[in-house]
Amino acid sequence: MESAEQVQQSVRSRRITAAMVAARAGVSTATVSLVANGKTSGRVSEDNVVRVREAISELGYVVDSVGSSLAKGVSSIVLLVAPDISNPFFAKVIAGVRESLGADYQLLLSVTDAGEFPHADDVRKLMALRPAGLLVDAPNAEFLDDLSAAGPVVLLDAPGLEAYAPSVNLDVAHGARQLAAHLADSGHRRVAYVDSVTGTATFELRRRAFLAAASAHGMSVPADGIISTTIDVGASAAAFAAAWPAWQQAGVTAIVCCTDTHAYGVLQEARVAGVQIPGQLAIAGFDDLPYSATSNPSLTSVHLPATSLGLKAGEQLRLLMEGLRLEQPQLTLESSLVVRNSTSA
Template sequence: MVAERAGTSIATVSLVVNGKDRGRVSQPIADRVRDAVDALGYVVDHAASSLARGTGDLVVLIAPDLSNPFFAEVIRGVRDTLGDRYQLVLSVTERGAQPTAADLRRFERLRPAGILVDAPAAGEPMDASVPVVLLDAPDAAEGTTAVDYDLAPGIDALVAHLRDRGHRHVAYLDGTARVATFGIRHRMFDEACAAAGITVSEVGARADLTVDAAALATEHVVEAWHEDGVTAVVAAADTLAYGVLRVAGSMGLRVPEDLAVAGFDDLPSSSVTAPALTSVALPGAELGRTAALRLLATVDGTAVEPVDLPARLVPRASTGA
């Protein structure tokens, strides 16, 4: 009916309604198709189309927190790589929850072209009947396609930076999320500190990845850190480090003179905190781009060159840089 009203073919209508008309359909014809769609109230049934083809033109990205600027960078990398070939659908889990196998199954039923899962919950079986690529999942099961950071360069540089500034006893503020990458960051930091002759305080703290939660956790342990001789705090994420900075400011602690602070992610706001935050930069856009390339290669049955995603240290005023 749409094709008849627009005076064109069904194939042309399909290109227009699925957003694939750029460079293939002239603007006047595309406008006629859209006018016919509006007049007839036509809605594309992607689920039915997927069933007919055996696969869809959607790529789903499941992430734990799309409001975090880090995930915005990941999304940009995915979107720029997919281009017009696939439509990107974003799904956010309940706040604080890492993507699970149940989340994967929910979207598998739509038969998308593929699914990207960012920071999945540790120990979850992330296999499906459609191609799946995991992002930031260092404990992924053997045979699973995953794209991960090389954390060692950034962590080693951070520890060397702290050692060179005279820090010999430090604390670590961890995240509570059930995700493998946080456990690995903590373990690698402890190992690098041991190799550099730096001790990590047994006075530990954990918090949800919000500034308020991090500030509350810090308030409970900051006096104990002081009594333990801690001179620097490293947080598992920049949002946690912001909470430490807030508490330090409210207590009159000078950063970095009384307490140095560092984090992970290098969010855009980390360059404008007071003082600016030292952070281990994790390239979110590159993570998204690499994952999308892996997914496209899986769909097309082609090989893809391995890509290194090394973390790097961005030293700033919060550690006296």
């Protein structure tokens, strides 16, 4: 009889099938399927279970998920569509989704280039995998109009698009109002804003919410006081370097960035330019990423619960995939301001 090592060497160049496992274990392919899918209770003897598992281990058999999905009409795949994963905020969203889905589902990401929206055609191609459900992060209406995806769908961070599907959103305005009040109380009257080029609804909401709150507190934005870059430290630093001379002349004493990543670039370039923070210039962001607590100086930021966003969206999708009714199809998570040294000495 071949040793386990010999078996492994002989099968490396071959695709292992259920029939091969069945032959090695001396059982039927139906028995292999029951064991591989965890459906042995009352149907397969313990002796056969052990033999099949040993054969699976020796041969390195992996269940053909595509074949299973063809048979069942749906796979165990959950598709997560995102416009841009360069933002570290999204890594925390993914962690929350994975936690909510557990070991029952496989998470597959569909992403676009930085600054671009996802395309419905790309997602339709992935629908051939028969995903059990679909999560869409920060979409635009055009994408959702074109998608027409069958099956359970949940939107994340998609303000204003709640009519399309169950959604989990962030109350960005609450934190934005707190930030505007904090800057006004600190004596700032002229502010500038660094935005994202993506143009998704979440970034539009952040900008509108802060600027409205700033205006209500008597603060103004100079001409050309709003610039946009990709979510990249280097790009943000370069954009600030180009804008700062005019902003300084216009009396800007505070800059708010739509993400912490943008703010890191502004902090970096401000130090290079010899600008004293927060003495000459206050800087704040949105997201409250882990690095914001230890940056130099530490960054004031509107905390957005990224992990909870992914967790709640995944929980909602699980209920839909299990055929259950959502008690609250629309959920909103609160934001809050975390004041640090970049705006307060």
